[in-house]
Amino acid sequence: MPNRLANSSSPYLRQHQDNPVDWYPWGDEAFAAAKEQDKPIFLSVGYSACHWCHVMEHESFENEQLAAILNEHFICIKVDREERPDVDQIYMQAVQMLTGSGGWPMSVFLSPDGQPFYGGTYWPPEARGGHPGFGQVLMAIHDAWINKRAQITEQSAQITDHLQAAARGPEAVEGGVNPAWISQAEKWLVENHDPQYGGLGSAPKFPHAMDLSLLIELEAESPSLDRQQAVQLTLDKMAQGGIYDHLAGGFARYSVDAQWLVPHFEKMLYDNALLAVTYADAFRLWGTPTYAQVVRETLDYILNDMTNPLGAFYSSEDADSEGVEGKFYVWTLAEVQEVLGESRASRFCNIYDVTAAGNFEGENILNLKQPLADRASELKIPIEQLKEDRDKLLARRGQRVRPGLDDKVLLSWNALMITAMTRGYRAVRDPRYLEAAVKATQFIRQHMLRDDGTLWHTWREGQASLDAYLDDYGYFIDALCELYQIAPQEADLQLACQLAEQLMQHFSDPAGGFYFTSDTHETLIARTKDLADTSVPSGNAMAASGLLTLSRLTGRNDFRQAAESALAAASGVLAISPQAGGQSLRTLRRSLKPSFELVLFTGPTTTESAELEELLLRRFDPLSITLSLGEPLPSESHQALCPLLAFRSAINGQPTLYVCRDSVCEQPLTGAGVRTKLSP
Numbered sequence: 112m113p114n115r116l117a118n119s120s121s122p123y124l125r126q127h128q129d130n131p132v133d134w135y136p137w138g139d140e141a142f143a144a145a146k147e148q149d150k151p152i153f154l155s156v157g158y159s160a161c162h163w164c165h166v167m168e169h170e171s172f173e174n175e176q177l178a179a180i181l182n183e184h185f186i187c188i189k190v191d192r193e194e195r196p197d198v199d200q201i202y203m204q205a206v207q208m209l210t211g212s213g214g215w216p217m218s219v220f221l222s223p224d225g226q227p228f229y230g231g232t233y234w235p236p237e238a239r240g241g242h243p244g245f246g247q248v249l250m251a252i253h254d255a256w257i258n259k260r261a262q263i264t265e266q267s268a269q270i271t272d273h274l275q276a277a278a279r280g281p282e283a284v285e286g287g288v289n290p291a292w293i294s295q296a297e298k299w300l301v302e303n304h305d306p307q308y309g310g311l312g313s314a315p316k317f318p319h320a321m322d323l324s325l326l327i328e329l330e331a332e333s334p335s336l337d338r339q340q341a342v343q344l345t346l347d348k349m350a351q352g353g354i355y356d357h358l359a360g361g362f363a364r365y366s367v368d369a370q371w372l373v374p375h376f377e378k379m380l381y382d383n384a385l386l387a388v389t390y391a392d393a394f395r396l397w398g399t400p401t402y403a404q405v406v407r408e409t410l411d412y413i414l415n416d417m418t419n420p421l422g423a424f425y426s427s428e429d430a431d432s433e434g435v436e437g438k439f440y441v442w443t444l445a446e447v448q449e450v451l452g453e454s455r456a457s458r459f460c461n462i463y464d465v466t467a468a469g470n471f472e473g474e475n476i477l478n479l480k481q482p483l484a485d486r487a488s489e490l491k492i493p494i495e496q497l498k499e500d501r502d503k504l505l506a507r508r509g510q511r512v513r514p515g516l517d518d519k520v521l522l523s524w525n526a527l528m529i530t531a532m533t534r535g536y537r538a539v540r541d542p543r544y545l546e547a548a549v550k551a552t553q554f555i556r557q558h559m560l561r562d563d564g565t566l567w568h569t570w571r572e573g574q575a576s577l578d579a580y581l582d583d584y585g586y587f588i589d590a591l592c593e594l595y596q597i598a599p600q601e602a603d604l605q606l607a608c609q610l611a612e613q614l615m616q617h618f619s620d621p622a623g624g625f626y627f628t629s630d631t632h633e634t635l636i637a638r639t640k641d642l643a644d645t646s647v648p649s650g651n652a653m654a655a656s657g658l659l660t661l662s663r664l665t666g667r668n669d670f671r672q673a674a675e676s677a678l679a680a681a682s683g684v685l686a687i688s689p690q691a692g693g694q695s696l697r698t699l700r701r702s703l704k705p706s707f708e709l710v711l712f713t714g715p716t717t718t719e720s721a722e723l724e725e726l727l728l729r730r731f732d733p734l735s736i737t738l739s740l741g742e743p744l745p746s747e748s749h750q751a752l753c754p755l756l757a758f759r760s761a762i763n764g765q766p767t768l769y770v771c772r773d774s775v776c777e778q779p780l781t782g783a784g785v786r787t788k789l790s791p
Contacts, residue, residue, distance in 0.1 A: 120571045121191040122517045123159040131178035134189045145186040145223035151256050152221040153185040156192050156199050159517035160377035160427040162436050163233045164216040170236045171245045184253040194569055197628050200639045204277055206230040220252050225636050226267035271636055278637035281683025288682050290703055293696050296689035301341045308370045309345030317365045320385035321644050321693035327392050328733040346393055350405050353476035358505040360408030362386050372478055373471055376437040377430040381647050383409050384527035391538035395731035403539050410535045410544055422550030424528045429515035439514050441474040450507045451500055459500045462486045520570040522559050525551055526586035533593045537728045548594055564609050581627045581650035584614045588657030596737050601749040607661055615673050624651050624680025642681045643691045651677045652694035663706055663736050666754045707735040710769040714761030723766050726789035
């Protein structure tokens with residue numbers, strides 16, 4: 112019989128509805144039961160695409176004996192970290208304090224009032240590899256709860272005190288922000304990149320998209336050979352490696368080895384959004400065809416496999432298929448030969464590293480030892496033929512059992528993908544990407560925006576739920592500003608302003624910056640401030656980014672002051688570990704540098720006006736605001752909202768460019784002057 116999780120909106124929680132464990136969702140009912148029965152709480156946190164979460168479920172939560180121990184001695188709560196990042200942040204901090212590391216599945220033992228006293232990540236069902244078995248852990252905790260309660264109470268109080276202090280993050284430094292942090296971060300990132308395979312460190316290896324984007328933006332301002340080589344090596348090796356899906360496009364979460372060959376096969380919406388932006392900007396800067404191909408294939412993967420009929424984007428695809436990690440993606444030599452025939456298979460396998468012995472547990476992860484264009488040239492093969500081969504293998508792969516899809520809609524991650532679609536449109540000018548960004552924005556407006564102007568965090572099966580967090584507001588404000596610069600709609604800018612006002616009213620910390628939760632959220636044992644980047648950009652950094660852009664579009668100084676407050680709040684992180692704040696440093700650069708605004712009124716649509724608009728949008732200058740408007744002219748209310756548009760038009764019907772710097776404007780340009788100004 113299904114347990115309480117059967118009624119959850121989360122696909123991850125529903126995966127556990129038939130466990131013999133008497134699971135509760137996070138909420139008052141569970142904590143009341145713990146107090147009434149005088150039992151500790153076992154909190155298990157994970158997410159739908161997490162391979163080791165599935166392993167622990169199959170090994171332990173489906174185990175009748177272990178379930179009986181859990182049910183007898185504990186109140187068990189299951190949490191989807193993607194739905195409740197506030198809960199995840201607090202207790203992950205606790206686990207890291209207790210063990211020195213963290214990860215998912217996360218397993219934490221709490222007192223009935225929510226204070227943690229012991230924790231870890233994955234435990235096997237029985238002792239192995241120097242790790243205690245889960246059953247041993249449970250019985251030891253039960254024994255301590257009965258016989259050492261005073262010690263547990265004291266320890267949990269101490270941990271909670273440390274958590275509350277840590278939740279605020281490092282104290283802001285006196286004297287404000289320091290531009291030197293940008294060069295310090297750059298120096299660290301370039302010196303610590305892997306000179307053989309790119310990326311940072313050894314194994315496991317993560318993409319670090321925000322850091323790559325920071326280096327690309329620095330490169331646009333003042334080229335450096337060392338920096339360029341570090342970035343391009345990383346982008347090239349990721350695009351060639353097994354972390355990239357060479358058939359359908361898109362990136363897996365990370366590589367378990369140093370050379371990007373063997374991915375952790377889960378595919379997350381946020382990774383693909385962040386990396387699509389990185390490759391799009393790299394293409395706009397350097398014009399490398401491979402980078403444009405990665406952008407197209409990644410965004411096409413999202414449109415084909417990760418977009419719901421209403422235009423919103425799904426959260427993730429699982430690492431596992433039929434209970435086996437990576438089964439959906441790997442190939443044997445015989446399978447490739449069967450699909451392509453022996454001659455074309457021989458050629459394909461030579462290029463994509465497919466052998467009889469295999470490169471992954473006797474099978475093969477497709478990857479390139481050399482850039483595809485180089486191999487095609489060596490073998491004198493048209494690249495189009497290789498695409499035909501890939502399409503045939505993709506069609507065959509489509510007949511396999513797909514990995515599980517987490518089809519919930521998370522506002523923050525959707526906002527990241529809206530930005531990716533707009534940057535992708537700038538780079539490769541495919542109108543489908545702009546249409547997707549507009550449609551996803553409309554979805555959020557219609558389904559995740561309350562009548563009172565606040566946002567929902569998640570949506571699934573027609574139902575929105577959970578109050579939005581800082582990253583939902585910050586990411587979406589930033590995305591609206593990105594979209595507005597390509598397709599200036601008054602309603603989008605108005606919405607961004609309304610959300611910024613909500614952000615400042617309900618999330619602000621009087622000491623500076625923003626809390627992760629609003630003043631209307633559930634009160635937890637600590638209130639966190641999201642100051643450092645993780646796998647996604649820091650909430651404070653993205654709030655600062657959106658507010659800074661919004662201040663330049665609207666002329667509102669309160670938005671700029673709020674952005675500067677968020678950057679100052681992150682100064683403690685940036686002073687200690689500037690490489691942990693790539694997104695903050697990207698925003699800091701824009702706040703310190705002169706601001707440029709380029710506004711193009713194209714006039715009637717002509718071949719010339721379309722070419723000039725493309726030059727403006729393709730232009731890569733992270734310090735600039737760029738707007739392109741055709742006909743009709745913006746309304747008076749639109750001009751009042753965005754003073755950059757006021758009293759301006761296409762002079763004599765010709766494309767006209769207005770260029771301003773720090774609110775000081777040059778004479779408008781028409782004719783050949785526009786093309787000269789916008790040309791690289």
